Amino acid sequence: MTLTEKILARASGKAHVEPGANVWVNVDVLMTHDVCGPGTIGVFKREFGKDAKVWDPRKVVIIPDHYIFTADSMSNRNVDILREFVREQGLPYFYDVIDDPNGHWQFDASRGQTKAQYGSRYTGVCHTTLPWKGHTRPGEILFGTDSHTCMAGAFNQFATGIGNTDAGFILGTGKLLIKVPETMRFFLEGAMQPGVMAKDVILHVIGDIGFDGATYRAMQWEGPGVYAMNMDDRMTIANMAIEAGGKNAMFPCDQKTLDYVRERTAENGTREDFEPVELDADQKFIYDKVFDLSKLEPTVACHPDPGQRRLAKEMSSVQLDRAYIGSCTGGKTSDFLAFAQVVKGRSVKIDTFGVPATTKVVRELKETQWDGQSVWNILESAGVRMTENASCAACLGGPVDTFGRLNKPMKCISATNRNFPGRMGNKESEVYLASPYTVAASALTGRVTDPREFVS
Numbered sequence: 001m002t003l004t005e006k007i008l009a010r011a012s013g014k015a016h017v018e019p020g021a022n023v024w025v026n027v028d029v030l031m032t033h034d035v036c037g038p039g040t041i042g043v044f045k046r047e048f049g050k051d052a053k054v055w056d057p058r059k060v061v062i063i064p065d066h067y068i069f070t071a072d073s074m075s076n077r078n079v080d081i082l083r084e085f086v087r088e089q090g091l092p093y094f095y096d097v098i099d100d101p102n103g104h105w106q107f108d109a110s111r112g113q114t115k116a117q118y119g120s121r122y123t124g125v126c127h128t129t130l131p132w133k134g135h136t137r138p139g140e141i142l143f144g145t146d147s148h149t150c151m152a153g154a155f156n157q158f159a160t161g162i163g164n165t166d167a168g169f170i171l172g173t174g175k176l177l178i179k180v181p182e183t184m185r186f187f188l189e190g191a192m193q194p195g196v197m198a199k200d201v202i203l204h205v206i207g208d209i210g211f212d213g214a215t216y217r218a219m220q221w222e223g224p225g226v227y228a229m230n231m232d233d234r235m236t237i238a239n240m241a242i243e244a245g246g247k248n249a250m251f252p253c254d255q256k257t258l259d260y261v262r263e264r265t266a267e268n269g270t271r272e273d274f275e276p277v278e279l280d281a282d283q284k285f286i287y288d289k290v291f292d293l294s295k296l297e298p299t300v301a302c303h304p305d306p307g308q309r310r311l312a313k314e315m316s317s318v319q320l321d322r323a324y325i326g327s328c329t330g331g332k333t334s335d336f337l338a339f340a341q342v343v344k345g346r347s348v349k350i351d352t353f354g355v356p357a358t359t360k361v362v363r364e365l366k367e368t369q370w371d372g373q374s375v376w377n378i379l380e381s382a383g384v385r386m387t388e389n390a391s392c393a394a395c396l397g398g399p400v401d402t403f404g405r406l407n408k409p410m411k412c413i414s415a416t417n418r419n420f421p422g423r424m425g426n427k428e429s430e431v432y433l434a435s436p437y438t439v440a441a442s443a444l445t446g447r448v449t450d451p452r453e454f455v456s
């Protein structure tokens with residue numbers, strides 16, 4: 001069996017499963033956030049009764065992260081609905097925006113968008129919070145009411161996005177009926193050249209198979225190129241499985257995975273008794289292809305979908321209005337460090353926004369010193385508009401006062417993961433997806449730029 005099949009077999013109490021089989025699986029973690037959480041809670045109450053209790057409070061993780069730093073009162077209210085539910089159910093894993101469990105969240109626009117407006121428990125973007133707080137564990141099943149839940153596949157976990165109805169059902173039962181996907185294998189060999197990042201790998205692959213090329217399939221990553229990658233790189237690749245239509249992403253578990261997970265489960269007091277799945281010799285794939293990482297070049301996914309692949313070096317005639325770095329895919333500390341490497345001592349030429357994925361990233365960028373200066377200051381000195389309010393922000397547009405949102409037709413190069421029309425705000429805008437290196441180089445020149453001009 002493939003890694004995905006092995007996890008689904010174990011979670012459904014079977015010795016063996018085949019692609020296409022429908023199986024009931026026991027859920028290890030259900031995650032929801034401020035956009036889908038209220039709807040999920042509504043389904044749960046409607047179907048199980050207003051006094052119903054969730055199946056296992058320690059398996060529910062609630063992370064407000066999407067429409068947080070906005071004066072939109074309906075969005076603020078969504079965070080309050082989550083808090084009321086957490087209080088009623090006694091849920092331990094709620095990363096609230098404010099510290100008062102009986103309080104109300106209200107964003108204070110008069111204080112501006114860039115200075116922190118959150119309490120001590122707030123974390124930021126859900127998919128980056130889950131591993132940080134020890135909720136992603138090898139061999140387990142994670143469902144989330146968000147399509148990029150597939151990011152946790154980096155940790156040898158079966159993780160996928162679901163709708164509010166399925167999530168409401170899980171809240172009541174801890175189970176879900178799921179069809180076992182076929183598996184595609186992506187075997188990575190060779191080493192990435194300077195200037196090339198994990199983001200280029202996934203953009204290259206999606207360009208190869210198309211933005212629907214993995215529809216309802218598991219995307220399994222193997223090979224020496226995978227083991228050479230750190231966990232951030234694996235997360236970037238796993239995150240974008242859904243941009244090819246994938247049901248989930250799946251990485252093998254190695255010492256890097258174990259070290260990362262053990263450190264965080266111990267730090268945050270989450271479950272430590274997980275059981276990874278190992279590679280079998282007799283796996284059957286619906287697709288199997290080798291990619292030589294040493295041949296890859298900085299890559300861009302052009303408007304209007306993530307499958308529109310071109311090389312950055314062929315796009316220097318595309319003039320830009322904005323650059324953006326942030327999101328679960330591109331707002332990790334390692335992403336900002338790569339970005340800072342390029343802009344250090346230089347000045348951006350176009351409006352450039354930086355939104356850290358989590359409050360931990362904010363802290364790390366402020367604490368990391370290069371030549372006596374924090375990376376945060378290096379970014380601001382280069383002209384990047386940084387906000388301490390870690391969140392999804394303009395990655396998915398959001399209310400009109402969202403930091404970095406495209407409020408009029410413009411061309412934006414972005415380290416995020418999705419570029420369908422209207423994704424970052426205005427429907428007439430064009431979004432170009434690229435690596436943090438490429439976004440940084442392009443911010444410096446005002447046109448799509450191959451970062452190898454700046455990274456040796």
Ligand code: SF4
Pocket residue numbers: 066125126127146148326327328329391392395396416417
């Ligand atoms: S950062 Fe973007 S892709 Fe990630 S969860 Fe938020 S909206 Fe979705």
